[in-house]
Amino acid sequence: MDHERVVRDVTVRLPMASTALEACQWTVAALARYTPATISVLLQVHDRLRCVAATGAWQVFSTVPPKTGIVGRVYASGEPATVADVTADPDYLPVRPDVTAELCVPVLDPAGRPLGVLDLQWSEPVELDRWRETAARLAGRLGARIVALGGPPAESRSEKLLRHAAAMTAAPTDWDLMAAAIAAARDVSGLSAAVLLLAGRRGPRLGAPTGTPGELESRIRAELAEAGPAALGRMLARAHRNGSAYTLGEAGLPPTEDYLPLASAGARTLVAVPVGPPDTGGLLLVADERLLRPDPTTVNLMELLAGQAWTCLDRLRTLARLREQASSDPLTGLRHTGPFGQRIARATPGRTALLAIDVDGFKNVNDTYGHQAGDRLLVGLARALEGALRQGDELYRTGGDEFVAVIEVNRPEEAVRIAERLTEAARRTGRTISIGVALPRPGETPERTLRRADQALYAVKRQGRDGVHLAAA
Template sequence: MIRDPAPPGTDPTWNDVRVDHQRVIRDVTVRLPMASTVTEVCEAAVDALARYTPATIAVLLHVHGRLRCVAATGSWQVFATVAPDAGIVGRVYTGGRSAVVPDVTADAAHIPVRPDVTAEVCVPVLNPAGRTIGVLDLQWTGPADLGSWRLVAERVAARLGTRISALGGPAESRSEKLLRHVSAMTAAGTEWDLMTAAIAAARDISTLAAAVLLLGGRGGPRLGPPTVAPGELETRMRSELAELDAPAIGRIIDRAHRYGAGYTLGEAGHPPTDEHHPLVRVGVSTLVAVPFGPPERGGVLLVADERLLRPDPTTVNLLELLAGQAWSCLDRLRTLERLREQASSDPLTGLRHTGPFGQRIATVTPGRTALLAIDVDGFKIINDTYGHQAGDRVLIGLARALEDALRQGDELYRIGGDEFVAVIEVSRPEEAVRVAERLTEAARQVGRTISVGVALPRPGESPELALRRADQALYAVKRQGRDGVHLSAA
């Protein structure tokens, strides 16, 4: 005996104990071949089942590490995605075996989608090779023949898996791809990683063969980083663009920012604009150009293919969203870098200060690293006589002179008002003294004198004690008349 489905607005306690399950299977079997996409297949299965049972029904397919709800009915709220090991659905997916739960309150894994559910049947959706690609889940609020519905669900799931596989298997929509790539860009820790992720995302979302970033800014236009394993077209594009002069690259960027995103229409016989001739020379037939960032410091995202294609406006819109999100992430990374630089630098001289200095001296190598304690001679007199602004100018000029006198790899820190410390790597003490003498000469060249104390950390000696010895050597110079260098005893 067949029970007619409850019409909308009627008693929700209607049950399906006496449903003709063979008819359910036949109905689903007829509907699935008429669906032309994976989403339509899942919706057809859910709609067919919903005609015969008041159960909450959902099809979840495994897409990029998550169980994604592709079709559902009968609940106040469904979860868009579920972790593949979460809930009864996750248990069925990972185990590949059906689950019949007559009392969901006794199963802690049950994920509540409505408060009145009492029972659940969940079965795996398998492809023809027997691999689990998702689950079919049914939840009841009243009496149901769970054993029979398990058999029905398994047979429906088998047909579902076969049809889904024939259509190419579970796949992300382009908007879902965009969300996934945006998450990867947000998690990027460096500009290089971010831009590499953005370029890879552009290729994936557009399905075009190549993507290249051209970047503007104060340093002049330049190429962004290459993608991992770039194709032939992308390699040729990068090589051609690398040969262009800055004005030619600037014109490509300017066109995108002047007029907005542009794309070819996939029609042969139309000449390219002057800016894009270099790309056509290397085989580009289809091109989407999307502005990247603001005109004064941004660039352009070029997505291309050798095939003569017709990108639809939705593709271009998604690439615009991608470029906008990538720029926001890049701007955030640059802002954080500026804040880190400000936090670790002396705002007056630009030198690193006590925080980074403490980290640096904690890593010194005994006998190979020298600490040079530096003090400006007569600095208090300058401040008292001419004022703090004059003193600031002295410190700024002296900091630049000392930096210029140091060797590549030597480091200079400002650790107090007129106190500096240089950390240098040397092979013997005499080398450290020579560097210190170069610093005193550099100070004289800008009309100042400094006193420098030199100490090399001893084996087993703490960096703090080594710095104290350098300070003591500095005060020895002060006692001897300033403007000189003294080496602490080994």
Template sequence: MDHERVLRDVTVRLPTASTVPEACQWTVAALARHTPATATVLLRVHDRLRCVAATGAWQVFSHVPATADGAAPARLRPEPSVVRRVYASGESAAVPDVSADPDYLPVRPDVTAELCVPVRDPAGRPIGVLDLQWSEPVTLAPWRETAERLADRLGARIAALGGPPAESRSEKLLRHAAAFTAAPTDWDLMTAAITAARDVSALSAAVLVLTGRRGPRLGAPTDTPGDLEARIRAELTDAGPAALDRMIDRAHRYGSAYTLGEAGHPPTEEYLPLTRAGARTLVAVPVGAPTAGGVLLVADERSLRPDPTTVNLIELLAGQAWTCLDRLRTLARLREQASSDPLTGLRHTGPFGQRIASATPGRTALLAIDVDGFKDVNDTYGHQAGDRLLVGLARALEGALRQGDELYRTGGDEFVAVIEVSHPQEAVGIAERLTEAARRTGRTISVGIALPRPGETPDRTLHRADQALYAVKRQGRDGVHLSAA
């Protein structure tokens, strides 16, 4: 193999390449004339190594993660690769037997050897890799030298052309859509949506306004909101719920809208708070359903004219964000239903078991509560009357507890309160407040109290609270009894 000829073939063509993809394509094409290897050039674009040019395979990977995300769950972490290893280390890798390298990422089923070298800018920083894979015997040492010299010349030409290609807006859209899907909470999702809107639109500020049960509200801010975004949020907060409602209504009634950047024309009344904040460019896109969604506002202090494609992309982002937000809310409702009593709305046995398992000995008290004479109500007036009694009593007991105390329904007419106390008599005082609250509803309750002992199982603590409750029943009901320490 005449390696000098390989270098000449590439060197002659590179200076005439007018774009980075063209320079990369000429490099792999020249290599293809001298070797049957699969040749691929991958360049760093945002957080990925994107395949810019390739030859010699039926299929290649479009992109490879540039770095490993150690914070991601194991199931979401990308597969390792020689390409990523070489880019991260800046050191070439010659793999004579790919079956022996755990980082090998298969491109062809018959590959036996791989050579990967970094592509650097003139300052020596890696900007990508040149990867070669063979399916027949090859001596890697001379190819390593040739590939490194080719990569250096390619890196210089890429730098002269302005560096690796920028991430396209459609690529940004896909990246952010993936972030929406992975968001674990409403807050994370709204933050991701605002960040995505700014990134895709190239405008400096984004604010999400959502309808809620207590009226419209501003979505979660990003960690580093700019000055304009902070001013917009302040103006919208001062404007009040009615003004936010009008913005949402306008967006859903008439659809997306954007400014033309023409001076001397006043904004509609709905958007006066944004112009007071300094916004001169605005894209407003409806989010979700009119009665449950909101509006995404993307703005800038500069007077610009967003093109319709930008608006379309923001609409796609808003649609994807809403779909993911609706999914998160549905899952939250299902979890709440699974852990709550459908009659009273109180949490039931599952969450109660988790709570008492974490009880602090000497600081946590369990109050076992039983409704006196409940069976007589059911037998005399029917189950509907019994249900109404339980709902009313649950509300009364909740009202008598302090902030942070927890009430559970663990059976038909059985409740348990878990409270934090500094001494046993404090628990007795809370239990007496509960009995007084029950009396105000026209019913009485019996309450047994137990404080967890060091090393005691939750079931044993609850058993002692039940025994204390039975002691109240034996003494005539409508009272409180503290289990012996």
């Protein structure tokens, strides 16, 4: 193999490339004439290595996450890798079943900074040391040509949308999702401001601001807030009735009445896209102070983004409902034994009081008037007890007619006073309750504290019910 000829052939062709992609593709094509290797060039685009040229494989990896595989290792370190036996290297990413050896060298700019990698894989014996020298020389020439042509190719808008869609899918909360959706709308559209309007039971509202909004976005939010729910409702209704809309970037034409607040804020370019269904969804507004002409492709990408945002938001809301159902009593809406166990595990000795509560004579209500009457009693009593507790106190339903309140107090007497308030609240509903109070002792398990509260409750029952008893410290 005449390696000097390989270098000359590639070097002669590189100046004819008019783009970085052409330079990579011609390098791979020229190399393929001299070796049966699987050859690829991967360049850094945003946060991944993207394959921009390849030959000799039935399938190649389109993108590779940072530091993944031999290619990621070489890019991160800036040092070549010669792997004589790929089965012995845990970082090897298989692209064909018969590969035995891999050579990967960094593609560097003239200042020595990595732009990507040149990767070769063989399925037959090869002089790796000789090819390592040749590949390094070619990678250096390729890197210089890429820089001369303006650097690696920019991330396409569809690639941006895919990246942002992944971020929205991974968002753990509504807030994080809105932040991801707004960032995506700005990035993919190329416009400077993005705002979400969300439907709600009390009328449309502005989605929470995310990050540090620019001046136009801040002005738009202020104008929309001043316009009020009625104006926001008209915008939502228009978008959901008629579909997406966008400006043509023509000067001197007045905005429609619905979008006057946006024009007053300084928006001259606007894309409006409905999100989800009219009653529970919203509206994505993407704007700019410049007079621009968004093409239909931009609008299509915003529609795809809005669809993904709604899918993710609907999933988060569904999961929240399921979590609520899993942790709450369906009758009273109070949290039940699972969350209660987690809460008492955090009890502070001498400060956290457990109030074991039992409804007096509840079985007679069920036996005499039926379970529906008993259910109504429990619901009404739960609301009365909640109303008698302080802000931050917690009430749980732990059994049929059994409740537990978890409160923070400074002294045991304070816990007793709160328990007495609960008995008074129960009497106002026409029922009575018995309450046992216990404060955790140092080193005592939560289960033992609750058992002492139950024993204090039984003491009230023995004394005639409708009262409070404090367990011994």
